Amino acid sequence: MASLYRGRDRVQLHLGMLPGLLVYVLFGIIPSVATAVISLTNYSGIPGLPVNFVGFQNYVQAFVLDSTGLLGSIRDTLVFAVSVTVIQNALALALAWLFTKRYPGRAIFRSLVFMPAALGVTVIGLTWALIFNPSGGPAANLLAVWGGNSAFFGSDTWAMPLVIFVQIWANLGFTTIVYLAGMNTVPGELYEAAKMDGASGWRTFRSVTFPMIAASTTVNVLLAAVGSLNTYDLIYVLTDGLYHTNTLGMYMFNTAFEGSSNLGLAATINMVEFVITFVVALTLQKFLRRREEVLG
Amino acid sequence: MKHTARLAGISAIAITLTGGLVATIPAQAASSNNVVNLITWVNPPAVAVLKQINAEFEKANPGYSVNYQTTADVTGGYATAQQTAVQGGTADVMGIFPFQPLPYNMTQNSLSPTQLWAVHNVFAPLSGQPWVKQFNPSIMANAAYKGKDYGLVSGVYQDGVFYNKTIFAKYHLTPPSTYNGLIHIAEVLSAHHVVPFFDGLQNVGPLYLQFITYPLLQDLWLPKVGDVNSALWSGKTKWTDPAFIKVMQREKTVMRYLEPNFTGVPWQAMPGSFADGKAAMLLDGSWDLASVVQANPHVQMGYFPFPGSNKASVNQSLLQPDLTFVVLNNSPHKAAAMKWMAFFASPKIYAQYVDATGISPSRISGSYNSVASRTLGKWFGNGVSLAKIFPQLPGSGSYYIQPKNWWELQLEMYQGKYTPQKVAQMYQSGWDQLGK
Numbered sequence: 108m109a110s111l112y113r114g115r116d117r118v119q120l121h122l123g124m125l126p127g128l129l130v131y132v133l134f135g136i137i138p139s140v141a142t143a144v145i146s147l148t149n150y151s152g153i154p155g156l157p158v159n160f161v162g163f164q165n166y167v168q169a170f171v172l173d174s175t176g177l178l179g180s181i182r183d184t185l186v187f188a189v190s191v192t193v194i195q196n197a198l199a200l201a202l203a204w205l206f207t208k209r210y211p212g213r214a215i216f217r218s219l220v221f222m223p224a225a226l227g228v229t230v231i232g233l234t235w236a237l238i239f240n241p242s243g244g245p246a247a248n249l250l251a252v253w254g255g256n257s258a259f260f261g262s263d264t265w266a267m268p269l270v271i272f273v274q275i276w277a278n279l280g281f282t283t284i285v286y287l288a289g290m291n292t293v294p295g296e297l298y299e300a301a302k303m304d305g306a307s308g309w310r311t312f313r314s315v316t317f318p319m320i321a322a323s324t325t326v327n328v329l330l331a332a333v334g335s336l337n338t339y340d341l342i343y344v345l346t347d348g349l350y351h352t353n354t355l356g357m358y359m360f361n362t363a364f365e366g367s368s369n370l371g372l373a374a375t376i377n378m379v380e381f382v383i384t385f386v387v388a389l390t391l392q393k394f395l396r397r398r399e400e401v402l403g
Numbered sequence: 404m405k406h407t408a409r410l411a412g413i414s415a416i417a418i419t420l421t422g423g424l425v426a427t428i429p430a431q432a433a434s435s436n437n438v439v440n441l442i443t444w445v446n447p448p449a450v451a452v453l454k455q456i457n458a459e460f461e462k463a464n465p466g467y468s469v470n471y472q473t474t475a476d477v478t479g480g481y482a483t484a485q486q487t488a489v490q491g492g493t494a495d496v497m498g499i500f501p502f503q504p505l506p507y508n509m510t511q512n513s514l515s516p517t518q519l520w521a522v523h524n525v526f527a528p529l530s531g532q533p534w535v536k537q538f539n540p541s542i543m544a545n546a547a548y549k550g551k552d553y554g555l556v557s558g559v560y561q562d563g564v565f566y567n568k569t570i571f572a573k574y575h576l577t578p579p580s581t582y583n584g585l586i587h588i589a590e591v592l593s594a595h596h597v598v599p600f601f602d603g604l605q606n607v608g609p610l611y612l613q614f615i616t617y618p619l620l621q622d623l624w625l626p627k628v629g630d631v632n633s634a635l636w637s638g639k640t641k642w643t644d645p646a647f648i649k650v651m652q653r654e655k656t657v658m659r660y661l662e663p664n665f666t667g668v669p670w671q672a673m674p675g676s677f678a679d680g681k682a683a684m685l686l687d688g689s690w691d692l693a694s695v696v697q698a699n700p701h702v703q704m705g706y707f708p709f710p711g712s713n714k715a716s717v718n719q720s721l722l723q724p725d726l727t728f729v730v731l732n733n734s735p736h737k738a739a740a741m742k743w744m745a746f747f748a749s750p751k752i753y754a755q756y757v758d759a760t761g762i763s764p765s766r767i768s769g770s771y772n773s774v775a776s777r778t779l780g781k782w783f784g785n786g787v788s789l790a791k792i793f794p795q796l797p798g799s800g801s802y803y804i805q806p807k808n809w810w811e812l813q814l815e816m817y818q819g820k821y822t823p824q825k826v827a828q829m830y831q832s833g834w835d836q837l838g839k
Contacts, residue, residue: 149511152490153523154733172836175802236605241664242676261605261667263818349608349811350666364482365807368516368798 142381146374153368165375173372177379179351180358184336184383187271187354191335195275195282196327202279203286204312221280228277232344235273236260266350274341278334282327289323290316318402325395332391336384355380436736437467439743442488443498444481445473448693449726452759460746467739476607482516489525492733495740501545501556501724506795507636513797513837515806521546526553526729527737534748542765545724545790554727555744558762561689561706561779561786562614562721568703570597570683578707580715582622582653589660592683599660601682603668609810611670614686614709615657616813619650621792622711622718635794635834642830651816651823653711658817661686666814678702688723689775692761696774706779708786720779720786725762801833 112120146165150158169177206217223231239246239259250256260266293316301311317324339356342348348357355376363373439460443453450473457469472494474480488494502521506513509522520526528551529535535543535552546554564585566578574595579585589599604611620631624646628634635642662668662682674692677685678699685695686709695702710718728747730740746752750769757764761775763784776783796806803812809830816826 151511151516151519152486153519153525154490156519156523172800173802176808236669239667240605240669240672241667242603242662242672242681247664256663258664258667261664344606347606347608361807364486364516368514368519369512 139381142374142377145371146378148371150370150374151368152370161371165369165372168372169375169379176353176358177376180353180355180376181379181383183267183351184354184356184380186267187274187338187352188332188335188387190271191274191278192328192331194271195278195331196324198275199279199282199286199327200317202283203290204316206283206287207290220283223277224280226277228340229344231273231277232341235269235276236345239269260346261350263350266346266352270342270345270352273345274335274338277341278331282331285323285327286320289320293319321395321399321402325392325399328395329388329391333384333388336387337380355383435468437464437739438736439467439469439496439739440494440736441469441471441496441498441743442481442484442494443471443473443726445475446690446726446760448690448697448760449756452756455759456747456752456755459752460743463746464742467742469743485516488731489520489733492731492735494731495734495736496728496730496743498726499546499554499729501554501727503545503547504632504790504795505548506797507633508837512800513795515795515798518795521548521553524732527732527734527741528553529555529730529744532741532745534745537748537767538765539767542724545788546727546729554729555748556724556727556765558725558757558760558765559722559784559788560725560762561775561782562617562687562723562789563689563706563708563782564600565677565685565687565692565695565778566705566707567677567680567683568705570680571705578705579710580707580718581710581713582718583713585710586656586660588683589657593660598662598682600657600684600686601662601673601677602665602686603670603673603676604666604814605669607670608807609666609814610807612654612658612810612813614688615654616650617721617789617792618709618718619653619711620647621721621787622709622714623647623650623653625787625792626712626717630791632791632794642834643824643827648823648827650711651813651826654813655817655823674698689761689763689779690725692775692778693759693773704778706782708782720782721789721792722763722784722786723789724765797837801836803829804833804837 147160147162148158149161149164202220206213226234238244241247241256241258241261244259246259247256257265260269297315297319298311301315306314337356338354339348339360342352342354342357343360346352348354348361353361359373359376359380362376363370441453441457443449453471457471461468472484474484484494485497485499488497499517502515502518505518505522509518511519514522530551538555542556542559543552543554546552546556564578570592571577574591574597576588576591579588592599602611602614624631624640624644627646628640628644631640634640640647658665662676668676673685673687674694675698676682677687678695680702685691689706692704695704708718708720712718728744730737730744734740747756748766750766753764753766754769754771756762757766757769757771758773761773763775763779764771796804796809798805802808812821812826812829815821816823821829
């Protein structure tokens with residue numbers, strides 16, 4: 108960069124970056140560092156009340172006294188994140204592949220898939236809560252036709268799969284569009300060559316399309332993984348973290364705002380969430396980037 | 404020249420954006436001193452009547468206005484709004500649940516956020532306001548600390564059993580006065596494929612098992628130990644007490660007669676479903692009565708206290724103090740907030756609130772005519788205070804002793820994961836750790 112921009116250009120560059128940098132520092136760096144610091148205190152959020160340094164007391168509380176909650180929450184988070192990342196990407200890839208074909212109603216189908224991206228989390232949550240209301244909701248009525256019944260979001264068995272389903276439904280459109288954009292950049296000659304070589308549809312997808320959209324895969328997998336590791340809003344609306352859906356984000360929220368007044372403990376849970384997200388994101392990024400280089 | 408103009412342009416944009424950002428952060432909207440920012444959670448009848456009261460306040464006090472904000476429920480969303488109000492001064496009058504009784508060993512970890520605010524001067528004292536002495540001191544004590552009143556407790560709701568008189572008449576049933584009588588009614592109704600009890604746990608969680616747990620605690624444990632809260636904190640009793648194990652056993656039995664899949668039924672659907680005749684009895688608080696009648700004005704509804712024991716005389720109605728208004732000490736419009744409180748407390752306005760919500764009044768005198776007063780009859784405003792029967796659980800500590808998690812074990816007991824004895828042992832084990 109230094110070699111490209113000199114003198115006034117360099118000043119302009121730095122000035123142009125200033126507002127964005129300020130936003131990043133104010134709303135990204137400072138809160139992150141503050142969270143780490145708060146996790147070592149007994150901060151309660153009460154104006155005027157002294158904040159004391161308590162060392163690793165909150166970590167002891169989280170990992171020893173509250174181990175039932177924390178370990179259960181880590182398990183729920185991993186189940187949720189892995190399921191969402193894998194299923195969402197597999198479905199989006201299949202849909203994007205379908206959207207590259209020409210058939211009647213394709214535009215409508217594409218709009219329907221993308222539609223949930225325009226809806227707010229609360230609207231999505233309440234809509235699905237109504238659909239899966241065991242007392243007269245459409246899903247319960249449908250299940251009753253076959254003599255079945257379920258508590259759905261109030262069931263230990265079904266709450267997590269349903270929350271995963273709703274999360275995927277809400278984000279599938281965006282992921283599909285990213286894959287579709289990637290597929291549209293694959294040169295047509297490659298498909299023609301594959302066709303001349305007699306490659307089947309699956310073989311063409313596996314050996315041409317999929318390697319060529321490696322960058323889209325990286326973006327989608329990372330976004331889905333990081334996004335799902337931090338999810339709490341949808342879960343808050345659907346289950347409030349009950350029935351084995353208590354992800355770390357939800358657990359932190361409940362610790363901070365329901366029952367406990369120890370924001371230091373909530374910050375500690377946030378730090379655990381941060382470390383997991385950081386490790387997963389770095390590992391995935393390293394793996395996916397290497398894959399891009401190999402395939403590229 | 405071209406370069407200089409471009410540099411100047413970019414600089415101007417950068418400075419404007421940066422300056423704008425910096426200026427925005429500490430900025431607080433300039434506001435008049437005559438605005439009252441009020442926040443509460445949503446209880447539909449209460450919200451509707453508060454809007455009406457606010458309009459009357461504005462009419463009676465020209466130049467004053469009320470900015471009323473609500474959140475969908477009393478859990479996470481409202482807790483966040485409260486934290487913001489306490490830290491950022493975004494509300495002048497805030498709705499809370501009363502904070503008494505306080506735990507015996509008051510530490511930051513053992514106090515709930517509301518309790519912590521109460522003992523650290525976040526709320527402005529109301530003692531000395533002329534209207535305070537017109538309210539029942541025993542009810543106002545639920546929001547008092549060290550001799551000072553900090554909240555206007557708007558009244559008490561009643562937990563109990565609301566029954567459909569038409570269904571009861573059809574099967575020749577009368578309100579029971581004992582636990583065995585209650586189970587007999589549930590058996591008769593089940594035999595006729597009628598759902599005996601309705602309760603919805605979706606989104607509010609097993610906390611709504613309280614309509615079974617609280618009366619059982621009151622009828623079985625309270626007579627034995629006196630004040631459950633004091634007895635537990637002082638070590639006079641333990642969670643492993645046979646009376647508490649019996650509470651868990653009976654709770655499990657009653658849960659078997661709830662509507663199918665009750666854990667997934669939204670709590671908001673309770674009044675409407677009962678009004679529709681989906682169950683013969685609704686386990687609920689009297690705050691939902693207005694919604695029941697709104698859903699079906701023709702429903703014939705009666706009330707009896709949940710009979711937890713087989714000794715009819717100890718089965719009492721349960722009183723829960725509810726929405727309590729506090730003025731925040733960091734309120735930028737404290738005088739206007741106090742004016743609103745005085746207006747709310749005035750006889751005519753307060754009566755509007757009582758009649759619309761069905762709450763049992765905390766004002767010493769007044770005449771009221773609500774759905775609740777008619778339905779509850781002799782029980783209206785009479786019963787045992789929740790403060791005596793349920794211990795103050797610590798905000799943090801052993802997992803299952805925390806308020807939100809305490810209820811989870813009971814659901815797991817119902818699902819067969821733990822026996823009532825095991826649940827009692829797990830509570831006691833967590834309780835023992837508090838003292839360490």
